Amino acid sequence: MALARFVGKFSSQTSQLLRCPGFHAHKAASLLTSRNLASQTLETDIADHAAKANYEARCDLAACYRILYNLGFDEGVCNHLSLSCPAKDGSRKVMLMIPYGLLWSEVTASSLAGISLKDPGSPEIYEEGYGQPDISSVSIHTGIHHAKGKDGFSCILHSHVPYATSLTCIEGQKLEMVHQNSARFLGEVCYDNDYDGVATSLEEGARLGKALEGKTVMMMGHHGVLVIGRTPSEAFDQLYYLERAAKVQVLAMSPGRKLAIIPDNILEVNKKFHRETFRHYADAHFVAMKRSIEAEKPHYRS
Numbered sequence: 001m002a003l004a005r006f007v008g009k010f011s012s013q014t015s016q017l018l019r020c021p022g023f024h025a026h027k028a029a030s031l032l033t034s035r036n037l038a039s040q041t042l043e044t045d046i047a048d049h050a051a052k053a054n055y056e057a058r059c060d061l062a063a064c065y066r067i068l069y070n071l072g073f074d075e076g077v078c079n080h081l082s083l084s085c086p087a088k089d090g091s092r093k094v095m096l097m098i099p100y101g102l103l104w105s106e107v108t109a110s111s112l113a114g115i116s117l118k119d120p121g122s123p124e125i126y127e128e129g130y131g132q133p134d135i136s137s138v139s140i141h142t143g144i145h146h147a148k149g150k151d152g153f154s155c156i157l158h159s160h161v162p163y164a165t166s167l168t169c170i171e172g173q174k175l176e177m178v179h180q181n182s183a184r185f186l187g188e189v190c191y192d193n194d195y196d197g198v199a200t201s202l203e204e205g206a207r208l209g210k211a212l213e214g215k216t217v218m219m220m221g222h223h224g225v226l227v228i229g230r231t232p233s234e235a236f237d238q239l240y241y242l243e244r245a246a247k248v249q250v251l252a253m254s255p256g257r258k259l260a261i262i263p264d265n266i267l268e269v270n271k272k273f274h275r276e277t278f279r280h281y282a283d284a285h286f287v288a289m290k291r292s293i294e295a296e297k298p299h300y301r302s
């Protein structure tokens with residue numbers, strides 16, 4: 001399904017004054033005015049709150065692009081990261097997405113387009129960025145946001161990072177539990193081996209969203225990887241350590257000798273520790289990495 005431009009405009013609902021025979025007209029008019037003012041104030045508050053949340057989300061996603069670029073997780077002007085958040089006017093949720101043609105190193109808060117998540121079948125551009133996202137990115141991300149948003153997941157990172165992607169190009173290959181960085185992914189990974197060429201339909205995103213049921217990492221056969229997080233820091237931390245774990249595994253596999261798998265009881269201990277500390281470590285990691293891009297020009301928060 002091709003992207004259509006959004007042409008509608010958000011219009012606020014005016015509250016209706018209930019009829020009451022004991023009211024004089026001027027009292028009713030006065031109450032109507034005060035209610036309208038209260039309603040307008042509430043709408044203004046909602047819009048202010050939404051605008052702030054929208055801006056912070058834009059900054060966080062722009063930071064993700066910049067940091068992952070510096071780590072070499074990008075690929076030309078392809079691959080894509082997205083984050084759902086309130087629209088600036090508070091009327092709906094939007095999915096922030098890089099416009100096609102920008103390098104990850106060029107992304108700023110205001111450059112990101114906001115795609116409406118109001119209607120799963122019609123992901124129009126609701127907030128202008130510096131151009132249009134490509135069809136593949138919208139196809140993949142929209143369906144996953146609709147499928148996983150209800151479980152609290154807001155951030156999706158899709159990349160062709162070389163080591164993790166190389167594992168998807170070996171028949172039957174899994175992310176093996178051979179290193180401390182691998183152990184955190186115990187039970188978190190699903191394998192999608194139904195590669196069908198470049199994604200161009202919304203149905204593909206819906207299919208991927210279904211496949212992610214109960215998982216936060218997808219190894220996409222012949223293609224790349226995709227991780228989801230409840231926050232940008234969670235998703236970033238997952239992608240960072242997925243690639244680190246894959247790199248160690250590929251290097252360990254290179255001599256052609258049998259891999260040493262961590263015993264199940266140790267894996268369970270590691271998993272429990274990770275579950276209890278994940279949010280804390282992920283937040284600290286992301287904040288530290290954001291400091292590393294503070295001096296870049298133009299600044300990612302612009």
Ligand SMILES: [Zn+2]
Nearest residue numbers: 079158223224
């Ligand atoms: Zn891809």
